[in-house]
Amino acid sequence: MQLNLPEPSADALYASRNLHTLIANDIRHNSGWIPFSRFMELALYAPGLGYYSGGAAKLGKDGDFTTAPEITPLFGESLAHVAAELMAQSAPQIIEFGAGTGKLARDVLTELAALGVTVHRYAIVELSGELRERQQHTLRGFPQVTWLDHFPAAFSGVVLGNEVLDAMPVNLVVKTPQGWKERGIGLADKRFVYRDHPCPPSLVAQIPDADALPVGYVTEVHPVSVAFMRSLAGMLTAGYDQNGYGGAAILIDYGFPAAEYYLGQRAQGTLMCHYRHHAHDDPFYYPGLQDITAHVDFTAMARTAIEGGLDLLGYTSQAAFLLDAGIGDLLLRTSPSDQLRYLPQANALQKLTSPAEMGELFKVMVVGTHVQLPGKFARNDRSYRL
Incomplete structure (x- = not known):
């Protein structure tokens, strides 16, 4: 299939070819086959060459996609109000995983300061060297911000993760006439191709009613994000055990409950790639130069959190969560009569909350221990769907 996408620069093309060679060598060293999760891990995170660990701009008009904090400060300001109630x-x-350009951290900290709420430490766990540099520039006026390379062993407070789970490597599985197979990556004339291998039962176990799905059905399973949730639960429960203070994680991403994720109509899965604001479904296109994502199975995330000792505090759409958090009132701090300032913010709010835009596709899940969400969030809670 020929994709009609913008041509990369010579330097970008050179880096992509080096990453292609690295992945191809990894395939050869593993008897000619690697799981898709390994391909995705290298394409996104190979040191110096992967999409998130290389030097290309990822976000904004010069990047490949735009996230909610890039659209409007109202997003971070809304989260700040929730964080304030949870930190109390x-x-x-606060710990933020995958902080993008640092705009979310800046907006959250600025709003908390305006509320008179002191944050003793705002830690960022960031795998991308390029994004870490941008964050350090954006947040140079906030001395409480520090950077970490990994999970702390114990933590009490608020965890933020906006579009983090979708960037974690997934495994692909396919239903064949002989049963479920794991779809991985091989080589044919130096090109990457899909090849199917016997499937570990643990992968199929995540899919509800797997036997009922039709032959040819392709989908993703999420052992890496499940492991992330397990570590998150361990970190928050250890925090309470050590110092008697609880904590909560606010996770915002696009995805579905399992009953909706594994529907018959999603027979080719949810894998998607983003390159220069173009979306397509070919993960082999210029590895290292494009983002590769999959929707989140929120049922699997919630189940893992609960098994790790956390409570499911809430699950709802992004629109409902932001509106319950007071984003409409925050917008009205700008007078509607000031059209030059008000209209762009009103349009941004519409993009974040409209069912036709990000409002329904994106979900918010809050898990934690020894804390509660304010009662106003109960009216739109959808935890029963998980």
Whole structure:
């Protein structure tokens, strides 16, 4: 299939070819086959060459996609109000995973300061060297911000993760006449091709009613994000065990409950690639130069959190969560009569909350221990769907 996408620069093309060679060698060293999760891990995170670990701009008009914090500060300001109520029950600390350009952190910290809420430490776990540099520039006026390379062993406070789970490597499985197979990557004339291998039962176990799905059905399963949730639960429960203060994680991403994720009409899965604001479904296109994502199975995430000792505090659409958090009132801090300032913010709010835009596709899940979401969030809660 020929994709009609913008041509990369010579330097970008050179880096992509080097990454192609690295992945191809990894395939050869593993008897000619690697799981798709390994391909995705290298394409996104191979040191110096992967999409998130290389040097290309990822976000904004010069990047490949735009996230909610890039659209409007109202997003971060809304989260700040929720974080303030959660920190009042726990500790004045925040950890953000995958902080993008740093705009979310800046908006959250600015709004918390305006509320008179002190954050003793705002830690960012960031795998991308390029994004870390942008964050350090954006947040140079906030001395409480620090950077970490990995999960701390214990933590109390608020965890933020906006579009983090969707960037974690997934495994692909396919239903064949002989049963479920794992779809991985091989080589044919130096090109990447899909090849199917016997499937570990643990992968199929995540799919509800797997036997009922039709032959030819392709989907993703999420052992890496499940492991992330397990570590998150361990970190928050250890925080409470060590210092008596609880914590909560606010996770925002696009995805579905399992009953909706594994529907018959999603027979080719949810894998998607983003390159220069073009979306397509070919993960082999210029590895290292494009993002590769999959929708989140929120049922699997919630189940893992609960098994790790956390409570499911809430699950709803992004629109409902932001509106319950007071984003409409925050918009009205700008007078509607000031059209030059008000209209762009009103349009941004519409993009974040409209069912036709990000409002329904994106979901918010909150998990934690020894804290509660304010009661106003109960009216739109959809936890029963998980």
